Amino acid sequence: MKEEEIVIDIQELKKSFGDNEVLKGMNLQLHRKENLVILGKSGTGKSVLIKCIVKLIEPDEGRLRVLDQEVKDLEADEELNKLRRRVGFLFQGGALYDSMSVRENLRFPLERLSDKPSRDEMEDRVYEALRSVGLEKAIDKMPAELSGGMKKRIALARTLILKPAIVLYDEPTTGLDPATSKEISQLILEMQQEYDISSIIITHDMACARITSNKMKVIRNGVFKYKGTYDELREKNDPWLRDFFE
Numbered sequence: 001m002k003e004e005e006i007v008i009d010i011q012e013l014k015k016s017f018g019d020n021e022v023l024k025g026m027n028l029q030l031h032r033k034e035n036l037v038i039l040g041k042s043g044t045g046k047s048v049l050i051k052c053i054v055k056l057i058e059p060d061e062g063r064l065r066v067l068d069q070e071v072k073d074l075e076a077d078e079e080l081n082k083l084r085r086r087v088g089f090l091f092q093g094g095a096l097y098d099s100m101s102v103r104e105n106l107r108f109p110l111e112r113l114s115d116k117p118s119r120d121e122m123e124d125r126v127y128e129a130l131r132s133v134g135l136e137k138a139i140d141k142m143p144a145e146l147s148g149g150m151k152k153r154i155a156l157a158r159t160l161i162l163k164p165a166i167v168l169y170d171e172p173t174t175g176l177d178p179a180t181s182k183e184i185s186q187l188i189l190e191m192q193q194e195y196d197i198s199s200i201i202i203t204h205d206m207a208c209a210r211i212t213s214n215k216m217k218v219i220r221n222g223v224f225k226y227k228g229t230y231d232e233l234r235e236k237n238d239p240w241l242r243d244f245f246e
């Protein structure tokens with residue numbers, strides 16, 4: 001794959017729930033190895049947009065291609081699972097299974113693969129994923145024994161263990177103190193650089209946006225109103241936009 005390659009291509013995407021028009025014609029291109037931050041006030045459709053990308057929600061209209069596949073054409077579970085394997089999704093809250101140890105949480109996505117790795121390979125991949133988030137020592141712990149920041153790291157390791165080409169982050173730093181948020185943001189940046197991952201990052205946390213983004217887009221009234229780098233957007237005169245930066 002070439003660096004300039006487009007890994008997600010969205011054109012004129014629309015989605016309503018009843019008479020609530022949420023997405024009114026969204027356009028977006030995510031390039032390979034790019035971190036794109038999406039900003040928007042609460043309830044503006046950021047989560048709906050990224051759920052459309054992995055077909056957790058079906059859009060009403062528009063074009064949506066992910067890794068050269070038209071998402072609406074992916075019908076069978078098998079095809080969808082293949083896509084979801086290549087597109088990792090880090091949900092708000094990071095949800096680990098509380099009754100499973102860290103090792104079991106990380107093995108879980110591997111156990112469900114049709115071409116399940118051997119026991120030894122699984123153990124290697126669990127260690128490699130933990131190493132990449134700096135938490136090898138937590139392998140035998142239960143989620144209840146971990147801090148909020150550690151849980152996020154483990155959730156990220158669980159997403160990375162399938163070696164995704166794209167990761168969608170839905171508010172990765174929510175609920176963390178500023179120092180831990182910064183650590184997680186730096187980790188997102190490392191993941192991009194070390195593993196060639198392309199990402200969409202939804203966040204309200206401007207420090208996270210500054211650290212992680214190559215490019216930003218801002219949603220207003222169901223469309224992208226602004227795009228640019230963090231510094232370009234910070235310089236704009238619109239008071240509505242300045243609110244995000246204050």
Ligand SMILES: Nc1ncnc2c1ncn2[C@@H]1O[C@H](COP(=O)(O)OP(=O)(O)OP(=O)(O)O)[C@@H](O)[C@H]1O
Pocket residue numbers: 017020022040041042043044045046047048049
């Ligand atoms: N499955 C659904 N059924 C009906 N309405 C929905 C559904 N999912 C989302 N919505 C509506 O779509 C709108 C956008 O929701 P979404 O969760 O995408 O907002 P958001 O921008 O991610 O907000 P936040 O920043 O608060 O997480 C909201 O009005 C929400 O109520």
